[in-house]
Amino acid sequence: MADAFFSFFVLLPLILLPILYFIVRPRPVKIPIVNRHVFITGGSSGIGLALAHRAAADGARVSIMARSLTKLEEAKSSINHATGIEVAVFAADVRDYDAVKKAVDEAGPIDVLLLNHGVFSALELEKMELSEVKSTLDINLMGCFNMIKAALPAMKNRKNVLPASIAIVSSQAGQVGIYGYVAYSASKFGLRGLAEALQQEVIGDNIHVSLIFPPDTDTPGLVEENKKKPELTKIIASSSGFMKADEVAQKAFDGIRHGSFFISCNMEGIALSLATSGLSPQRSFLMAFVEVITAGILRIAALCFQWNWYGSIEKWHKQRNC
Ligand SMILES: NC(=O)C1=CN([C@@H]2O[C@H](COP(=O)(O)OP(=O)(O)OC[C@H]3O[C@@H](n4cnc5c(N)ncnc54)[C@H](OP(=O)(O)O)[C@@H]3O)[C@@H](O)[C@H]2O)C=CC1
Numbered sequence: 618m619a620d621a622f623f624s625f626f627v628l629l630p631l632i633l634l635p636i637l638y639f640i641v642r643p644r645p646v647k648i649p650i651v652n653r654h655v656f657i658t659g660g661s662s663g664i665g666l667a668l669a670h671r672a673a674a675d676g677a678r679v680s681i682m683a684r685s686l687t688k689l690e691e692a693k694s695s696i697n698h699a700t701g702i703e704v705a706v707f708a709a710d711v712r713d714y715d716a717v718k719k720a721v722d723e724a725g726p727i728d729v730l731l732l733n734h735g736v737f738s739a740l741e742l743e744k745m746e747l748s749e750v751k752s753t754l755d756i757n758l759m760g761c762f763n764m765i766k767a768a769l770p771a772m773k774n775r776k777n778v779l780p781a782s783i784a785i786v787s788s789q790a791g792q793v794g795i796y797g798y799v800a801y802s803a804s805k806f807g808l809r810g811l812a813e814a815l816q817q818e819v820i821g822d823n824i825h826v827s828l829i830f831p832p833d834t835d836t837p838g839l840v841e842e843n844k845k846k847p848e849l850t851k852i853i854a855s856s857s858g859f860m861k862a863d864e865v866a867q868k869a870f871d872g873i874r875h876g877s878f879f880i881s882c883n884m885e886g887i888a889l890s891l892a893t894s895g896l897s898p899q900r901s902f903l904m905a906f907v908e909v910i911t912a913g914i915l916r917i918a919a920l921c922f923q924w925n926w927y928g929s930i931e932k933w934h935k936q937r938n939c
């Protein structure tokens with residue numbers, strides 16, 4: 618018994634930690650925010666607006682982009698009021714590559730590209746029009762491609778030698794599929810593939826990719842979504858907590874500064890990121906250690922969540938049939 622205890626708590630860390638210290642890739646990095654140009658899509662509302670406030674308060678030069686110029690102007694004056702900083706606003710739809718390119722060129726070389734724009738409405742696929750599926754994918758996924766294609770050349774040619782960042786707002790529904798989020802989860806899972814592959818392509822230019830995974834967050838978008846959310850979506854999504862937009866923004870910038878590939882926002886999010894770490898890059902040897910040590914037990918926890926969720930689905934079907 619004492620031997621097993623010694624092996625697990627002393628020997629294993631002693632052997633594993635130095636190995637992980639040498640092998641984790643990409644290497645750790647520090648990305649400064651002060652005096653850098655932070656460009657935020659969807660910066661006029663909710664999480665994006667909180668990110669813009671945070672960036673301005675942290676001393677960045679901030680640009681925000683969204684479709685509605687009225688909402689952008691409101692955001693601009695609220696940030697100016699709070700921080701005294703003048704943000705640049707750009708009205709463009711992320712689906713329109715030419716408009717995006719024009720905005721990005723006008724804004725000037727970007728140091729931190731924060732892709733936060735997004736649309737969501739929870740609905741069973743059966744009740745959803747294909748046009749809505751397509752626009753969810755076009756905005757959430759293709760919109761990120763358009764932005765990155767437009768911004769990357771100038772980001773690569775930036776004059777300063779400091780590390781740069783491309784940070785993408787996904788969702789916990791981009792780590793696990795959830796009832797009612799068929800289109801939305803697909804769009805957010807797609808972002809993980811994009812981010813993993815892109816990190817390998819841009820590491821040579823000292824550009825670091827992050828994926829941010831918020832739980833339900835108090836925003837105008839969520840208020841709209843809640844008006845017609847299926848009961849089962851509510852039940853399953855309540856497995857994770859609820860956050861305020863400025864708390865998510867704080868977590869996001871903490872992660873971006875460390876170049877973290879996965880940025881979790883709450884405790885459930887940390888468990889989700891550990892459970893779904895798979896072949897994702899990991900810079901921190903300590904986090905890599907936690908991933909290795911918790912893998913088995915988290916798989917059991919994940920199976921318990923599935924047991925619970927499928928139980929809720931079964932119960933709901935039974936009630937409906939009575
Ligand atoms: N709130 C939540 O519970 C969670 C949200 N997320 C993600 O966080 C991000 C922000 O969400 P949230 O703050 O709640 O959303 P909001 O609806 O409050 O804000 C969305 C922002 O995106 C902009 N936007 C939407 N469509 C486009 C488009 N086609 N082109 C350019 N800009 C666009 C909106 O401006 P406009 O309409 O004027 O274009 C607005 O600024 C999304 O990616 C969402 O998926 C992730 C997890 C949880």
Ligand SMILES: CCCCCCCCCCCCCCCC(=O)[C@@H](N)CO
Pocket residue numbers: 737738739788789790793795801831832833834839842853854855856857885886888889892915916918919922
């Ligand atoms: C093994 C450990 C597991 C840990 C717990 C798992 C909890 C999963 C909950 C997922 C919640 C999804 C919220 C989506 C929010 C969002 O994006 C929307 N508000 C926008 O539509």
